[in-house]
Amino acid sequence: MPDRISGASAAPKPTGAPAAPTRVLIVDDHPMLREGIAAVIGRQADMAIVGEAANGVEAIEQYRAGRPDVTLMDIQMPGMGGLEAIQRIRAEDGDAAIVVLTTYPGDTQALRALRAGAAGYLLKSCIRKDLLDTIRTVHAGRRAIAPEIAQEIALHALDEKLTERETDILRLVAEGHPNKQVAWRLSLSTDTVKAHLKNIFAKLDVADRTQAVITAARRGFIDI
Known part of the structure; x- marks a missing residue:
C-alpha cells in the first residue's frame, strides 16, 4: 500500500444544497x-x-x-x-x-x-x-x-371601543340613512339612535356624522 502523502490538503467539504426559496x-x-x-x-x-x-x-x-x-x-x-x-x-x-x-x-x-x-x-x-x-x-x-x-x-390602546350596536348604527349612517331609517332598520327609537350617536362621537372624538364615518373607517370599525 503506498505511503500517505504527508501534508496533502484535505478534500473540500461539501457545502450542501442551497436553501430552498x-x-x-x-x-x-x-x-x-x-x-x-x-x-x-x-x-x-x-x-x-x-x-x-x-x-x-x-x-x-x-x-x-x-x-x-x-x-x-x-x-x-x-x-x-x-x-x-x-x-x-x-x-x-x-x-x-x-x-x-x-x-x-x-x-x-x-x-x-x-x-x-x-x-x-x-x-x-x-x-x-x-x-x-x-x-x-x-x-x-x-x-x-x-x-x-x-x-x-x-x-388608541386605552380608548373605549365601539359596541356592536354602535358599529351597526355607523354602518347604516355610512350608507346614507337618516336617523329615522336607522331606527326602523334596527328596531330602535329615534331617540335611542341619537343617544348612540352621541356616544359614538365622544368615543371617536368627532363632532358630526361625516367625521364619525371617516374616522371609524380609517380605524377599521367599518368598511366603506
Missing part, C-alpha cells in the same frame, strides 16, 4: 397589485411565487394546493374577505405565516387581524420599501408590524 402566495383582488408584487418577488433569488388568489375562498384553495411559507393577504375583498380567510387557514394550519396588506393603518382592523393569527401587517403604500424585509422577518418566525400601525395601536 421562501414560497409566497399573493392574495389581492386587484390584478395589477398582484402583478407588481410578483415582479418584485420574482427578482429575489431566495423567494418564489407559488400561487395567486383574488378573494378569501381562492386563498384557502391556493394555500391547500401550494402550502406557501408566507401568504400575503389583502383584507377587503369581494366575497370572503381576508380576516375570515386568515382564521380558516390558521384553523387548518396553526403554523401558517400570513402578512396582511392593507390601505388603512386602522388600529381596530389591525388588532382583529393579529388576533386572527396574522404575523405581519404592512401598508400597501410601503410595499416597495418594506415588503421583502417583512416576508423574510415573518418567515424567520418573528412578527413584522409597520411602525405607522404600531403607533395607531398604541395611541
